[in-house]
């Protein structure tokens with residue numbers, strides 16, 4: 112397993128890292144959330160730019176990104192445009208999406224970018240290439256807000272992300288019952304133990320899947336999303352509670 116180092120945070124070793132999303136609409140809201148998260152503490156902050164009202168104005172976006180970087184100090188920043196196809200707030204053309212991510216990587220203000228793995232292989236590879244040239248890490252992602260694919264399919268999607276050159280493959284799926292949560296956990300364990308040469312991130316969403324956001328250290332998910340106020344997906348716990356549970360499990364769990 113090769114951990115991924117961003118600033119002072121090592122993703123892929125020890126307690127799963129906590130990533131807190133910012134889902135503000137205005138620059139003011141976004142910076143306010145950043146200051147609050149800095150107080151609360153987070154290993155990584157995700158800026159969900161699909162919520163931002165000026166995301167298609169390159170100048171304003173760069174200005175907000177710069178201020179966000181300053182507000183966060185040394186906390187690593189993940190830039191994520193979640194498309195409406197995968198549960199996000201806005202639709203976007205592929206070429207605009209690629210450029211947005213490449214510009215973010217080139218800005219020097221972000222440490223990681225999220226690229227949706229099913230954007231098209233060439234598009235994904237070009238984001239990965241630019242990001243790596245800029246020293247920025249890439250999380251490839253896939254979301255199913257309706258169901259949980261079978262174990263083989265989940266593993267094959269994560270493998271595809273690894274093959275496309277992502278530093279961290281990620282998948283979020285919706286359980287329709289408790290067995291679906293077990294399927295996600297089994298796929299996580301299989302991928303982490305047998306196939307992955309890098310950290311992975313997985314979660315089963317909503318209340319039914321909440322256990323999957325807590326047990327990453329056991330089954331092999333390196334990072335978990337926790338909310339500071341407004342959650343960016345169903346099932347996220349509040350950061351402080353999440354940190355407590357992860358710490359308690361870490362104390363007693365041995366492989």
Ligand SMILES: O=C1C[C@@](O)(C(=O)O)C[C@@H](O)[C@@H]1O
Nearest residue numbers: 132191252283316336343344
């Ligand atoms: O990909 C993910 C995971 C997520 O959907 C979750 O379920 O916690 C939350 C999103 O903000 C993030 O980009």
